[in-house]
Amino acid sequence: MKKSFQYMVLSLALLFGVSAPQAFAGNEDRSGQAGAAELLINPWAASSGWGNAGMSFVRGVESIYGNVAGLHGVKTLDVNFSHTDWLKGSTIRISSFGLAARVGESSVLGLSLMSFNLGQVPETTTESPDGGLGTYKPNLMNINLAFAKTFSNSISGGFNLKIISESIANMSAVGVALDAGIQYVTGPFDNIHFGITLKNIGPTLKFSGDGLSIKAFLTEGVIQHTVNQRVDQFELPTQLSIAAAYDWHLAESSRLTVAGNFISNSFTKDQYVLGLEYGWREYLLVRVGYTYESGLWKGQWDQACMNLNAGLNAGCSVQIPISKKENAPQFAVDYSFRQTYHYSGTHCIGARLIF
Numbered sequence: 001m002k003k004s005f006q007y008m009v010l011s012l013a014l015l016f017g018v019s020a021p022q023a024f025a026g027n028e029d030r031s032g033q034a035g036a037a038e039l040l041i042n043p044w045a046a047s048s049g050w051g052n053a054g055m056s057f058v059r060g061v062e063s064i065y066g067n068v069a070g071l072h073g074v075k076t077l078d079v080n081f082s083h084t085d086w087l088k089g090s091t092i093r094i095s096s097f098g099l100a101a102r103v104g105e106s107s108v109l110g111l112s113l114m115s116f117n118l119g120q121v122p123e124t125t126t127e128s129p130d131g132g133l134g135t136y137k138p139n140l141m142n143i144n145l146a147f148a149k150t151f152s153n154s155i156s157g158g159f160n161l162k163i164i165s166e167s168i169a170n171m172s173a174v175g176v177a178l179d180a181g182i183q184y185v186t187g188p189f190d191n192i193h194f195g196i197t198l199k200n201i202g203p204t205l206k207f208s209g210d211g212l213s214i215k216a217f218l219t220e221g222v223i224q225h226t227v228n229q230r231v232d233q234f235e236l237p238t239q240l241s242i243a244a245a246y247d248w249h250l251a252e253s254s255r256l257t258v259a260g261n262f263i264s265n266s267f268t269k270d271q272y273v274l275g276l277e278y279g280w281r282e283y284l285l286v287r288v289g290y291t292y293e294s295g296l297w298k299g300q301w302d303q304a305c306m307n308l309n310a311g312l313n314a315g316c317s318v319q320i321p322i323s324k325k326e327n328a329p330q331f332a333v334d335y336s337f338r339q340t341y342h343y344s345g346t347h348c349i350g351a352r353l354i355f
Contacts, residue, residue: 034267035234036164038140039177039200042066043096043114045082045334045350049315050289053259053275056183056195056243060354061098064112064146067181067197067241068158071108071148074100075355080112082334082350087308087343093117096350100146110146110160115139123169136169146179153190157182162200164236170211177202177236191247193259198240204233238266255279268306269293275313283320287336289313309346311339319354330354 042048044062047055055066061080063070077100084094098112118138122131142165148158160179166172181197212229245259261273275289291310315336321328332352339345 033234034237035173035205036166036175036177036200036236038114038116038142039162039164040237040239040265041084041086041094041114043082043084043094043348044080044098045084045315045336045348046285046287046317046332046352048338048348049313049317049334049336050259050275050277050287051261051273051291051309051313051338052241052263053243053261053273053289054245054257054277055197055241055261056193056245056259057185057257058195060352061100061110061112063148063158063181064098064100064110064144064160067183067195067243068110068146068160068179069148069156069181069183069195069197071100071110071146071158072106072150072156072183074102074108074110077101077353077355079353080350081352082348084346084348086116086346087340088345088347089343091119098144106150108148108158110144110148112144112146114142114144116141121168139165139167141165154185155182162202164205166205166207168211171207171209173205173207175202175205175236189247189249191249193243193245193247195243196241197243198238200236200238202236204235206233207231235267237268240264253281255282265307269295271307271310283318285317285319287313287315287317308340308342309338310341313338319352 042052042065044065047058047062047066052066058066058070059073060078080098082096086092086094094116096114100108100110102108120135120137123133123136124131143163144160146158146160148156150156158181162177164175164177177200179197179199184194186192212231214227215224216227217224241261241263243261245257248256250256257277259275263271271291271293273289273291275287277285277287279285290312293307293310296310317332317334319330319332321330334350336348337345
């Protein structure tokens, strides 16, 4: 146990030590050069309801996105479904499913899938710029394979392997990325939480396929050649989060948590998130958060802000046992709203089964 803990901490320290300087060395002028921006979208309703402020103590399937170390909170089995109306009015939908199961006294495995429905896009060519050739459907999908381990009553850590898939009618890109996270809890009532997570560390991606080939006459005559165009590689949007939270037990049946999260983006501005969560008997939970970045209060959001989500976040959860038995499984419904400058914000609703 002690040896595995040392190996885990050494691995996490090495990963953070090598990659963290890159995460902090973000160049805002290169924001358009990053790819796979969908990796920065939280598809889960509960944790997004206060702007990802609670990454220091997020639990269950939602921790696969937030801080993978939080998987240690799964008692037996956690199942999560969510549907996101991304940028309401854009007709973009996100469907997510996740499953986490305890596989040992201190180990938990998790699997999640995030898929985008971007609708149908008219197919055009240089000869037919107005379309009329049919449609195609872009595909964006992320698959996560996660593992977390509890090392003591205070410390847990984990890794998450991401498989990234992007494609259109005749081009595609597939890649991998790695997340790592640590959570630490302390205090007289285990009411002080700290967490750090590094996301989206991996090799560059590159598109390939028939869409990069064109037929052209390179010499005089009627001989037609197939020419392959060169495409540049693109980097992943590495992100480093450092979070903390404090619980106040106001009464025997109620809790108030204040949480904060500093998010360092490798290609865009850093963000600061502050959130509050009130829980009554853990049956009803209400959340509110605010996400700030430099320039947000200058009055010209579209010119000052570089991240899509900024400003107000709000959400709630209703979580009830499905029977009167002690330690009965619970069913939860979650909702969240995230403010955005473009369109009418992002709405997410989810359902969970907790065993």
